Amino acid sequence: MKQHCKNLSLRLRLILLFGMLALVTWLLASAIAWYQTRHNINEVFDTQQMLFAKRLASTGVGDMLLQNHEVRLPETKKLVHKSGRGHTDDDALTFAIFNLQGNMLLNDGENGKNIRFDKNTQGFIDSEINNNDDPWRLLWLTTADGRFRIAVGQEYDYRQDMAWNLVSGQLLPWLACLPILLLAMMVMMGVELRPLRRVAGDLHRRAPDDxxxxxxxxxxxxxxxxxxxxxxxxxxxxxxxxxxxxxxxxxxxxxxxxxxxxxxxxxxxxxxxxxxxxxxxxxxxxxxxxxxxxxxxxxxxxxxxxxxxxxLDELKPVDWAELIAQTLGEQDAAAHAKGIALRFENTGTPPAMEG
CATH class of the missing domain: 1.10.287.130 (Signal transduction histidine kinase, dimerisation/phosphotransfer (DHp) domain)
Known part of the structure; x- marks a missing residue:
């Protein structure tokens, strides 16, 4: 069992490695996509809140409210039936109009009635509203004549949900296809590693003296x-x-x-x-x-x-004279026993050689 674990298949190791690499890449891409989508969603809805607030400030609705004393609009469900409301969300956008004394003159009939008056803020702020512990994105704007304060709000959960829907719509199908990708990788690696199996088969069938x-x-x-x-x-x-x-x-x-x-x-x-x-x-x-x-x-x-x-390593030039003298010395006794006299006469220069 231990030997089998040590000799884990190269194909299996590559599949596990590529699978982990694909998963890490997916997680990294998801994080980057989530960050970019949230940034873009916040930019779009901040722009929408600003345009809506400026439109309210330019309509002169404050003067009409002072004359009619209306403090809120009817709720959406009272204005239109459920089948005619479409896919609206109460958290998408809400607003309220105050005078400088902090009295609410008008709201949208939904979450706008829960907006807390803020006298000093000018622009965007992250805050909470009454009867709701979730964070909200609020925009405070003072009208050009300085008589009214306009607040436009949006719940952060709405933005988070929209960002998640956009990101998941792109990344979840890719994650669902990951097993198919791994299966395709297994088949492709099996095909590409076939030459190794062929070499192994040739070695297995080879004769010892081949x-x-x-x-x-x-x-x-x-x-x-x-x-x-x-x-x-x-x-x-x-x-x-x-x-x-x-x-x-x-x-x-x-x-x-x-x-x-x-x-x-x-x-x-x-x-x-x-x-x-x-x-x-x-x-x-x-x-x-x-x-x-x-x-x-x-x-x-x-x-x-x-x-x-x-x-051969450590070669050196051959000393022919010494080599011949040594050979003659080794054979001299045997030659003398047979009445033969050995003598060396140098008649030329042998070629240089290393040995």
Missing amino acids: ASPLSTDRVPSEVLPLVLSLNALFTRTGDMLTRERRFTSDAAHELRSPLAALRVQTEVVQLSGDDNEMREHALQNLTTSIDRASRLVDQLLTLSRLESFSG
């Missing part, structure tokens, strides 16, 4: 470096197998003669009987053959190690 390169046809550029690295690994593995086969073949071929000589010298020792001279000679030849076989094995192993290197 060093042929993987096909790079229709491999995405992101996966191509992995496939090329695997092909390079297969090439190195193939070269190593080739060297091992060649070393085995060379060792079998080169050791055949020394082993045959060892067998012959062993038989001579066995047949020498009481002939001490023959036995000693055979033992000496046997020792020489063993030394040659050991040297041959060492040379084959060294050659095998050198062939496995793509390049």
